[in-house]
Amino acid sequence: MSLRFVASSRLPTPWATFTMHGFEDSETGKEHLALTLGDLEEDQAVLARVHSECLTGDALFSLRCDCGFQLQEALKRIAKEGRGALLYLRQEGRGIGLLNKIRAYHLQDAGADTVEANERLGFAADLRDYSMLIPMLKHLNIQKVRLMTNNPRKVAALENYGLQVEERLPLTTGMNPHNAGYLDTKASKLGHMMSADDFNPKDSED
Numbered sequence: 001m002s003l004r005f006v007a008s009s010r011l012p013t014p015w016a017t018f019t020m021h022g023f024e025d026s027e028t029g030k031e032h033l034a035l036t037l038g039d040l041e042e043d044q045a046v047l048a049r050v051h052s053e054c055l056t057g058d059a060l061f062s063l064r065c066d067c068g069f070q071l072q073e074a075l076k077r078i079a080k081e082g083r084g085a086l087l088y089l090r091q092e093g094r095g096i097g098l099l100n101k102i103r104a105y106h107l108q109d110a111g112a113d114t115v116e117a118n119e120r121l122g123f124a125a126d127l128r129d130y131s132m133l134i135p136m137l138k139h140l141n142i143q144k145v146r147l148m149t150n151n152p153r154k155v156a157a158l159e160n161y162g163l164q165v166e167e168r169l170p171l172t173t174g175m176n177p178h179n180a181g182y183l184d185t186k187a188s189k190l191g192h193m194m195s196a197d198d199f200n201p202k203d204s205e206d
């Protein structure tokens with residue numbers, strides 16, 4: 001694995017002051033991040049979120065997806081617990097990159113769903129590779145996690161790498177009229193463990 005730790009610093013946020021750790025993958029040129037809080041050395045499983053980059057949702061307030069809402073909710077939950085880690089992976093667009101995601105959105109504007117759009121562009125529905133998590137979690141001394149996700153592929157990927165997922169915690173937040181179809185497709189075609197009833201508007205408050 002070509003990943004190396006580069007530096008860490010404080011990162012104050014509205015919910016807690018995290019420690020931010022930067023990593024560089026010399027093979028792909030990608031710069032991955034981890035935000036951590038509290039003592040991760042203890043044996044207890046770490047509350048964790050593995051978050052795939054979504055510039056539009058995470059930084060530009062897009063309502064097309066649930067990413068930005070999930071990012072905030074995960075950080076809030078970690079802050080509330082006082083201990084945890086958010087692994088921010090630069091796998092924009094489920095691995096196809098930002099410009100191809102815009103191409104996919106263009107097809108979705110004309111009626112395709114998120115999976116059909118990827119396929120029409122010649123990509124698999126989900127191209128993500130999670131192998132960078134092995135050195136990242138090793139560096140952070142994390143072996144056991146309680147993972148906030150609805151995505152069974154993420155759980156399986158971590159377990160395949162020998163990491164222990166002690167518990168899966170649902171992360172259903174941010175449903176709105178613009179992303180209801182997208183969330184529905186995630187559940188029906190990508191296997192996400194969630195349904196419309198799981199979404200509580202109160203989740204993203206406080």
Ligand SMILES: Nc1nc2c(ncn2[C@@H]2O[C@H](COP(=O)(O)OP(=O)(O)OP(=O)(O)O)[C@@H](O)[C@H]2O)c(=O)[nH]1
Nearest residue numbers: 052053054065091092093094101104114149150151
């Ligand atoms: N190709 C493509 N990528 C998308 C689209 N909408 C969101 N994404 C990307 O999907 C990734 C988020 O993955 P999701 O499947 O929403 O969620 P997940 O992270 O796998 O699952 P959870 O842990 O339950 O959130 C990010 O990299 C987003 O940029 C889309 O319509 N097309």
Ligand SMILES: [Zn+2]
Nearest residue numbers: 054057065067
């Ligand atoms: Zn998104």
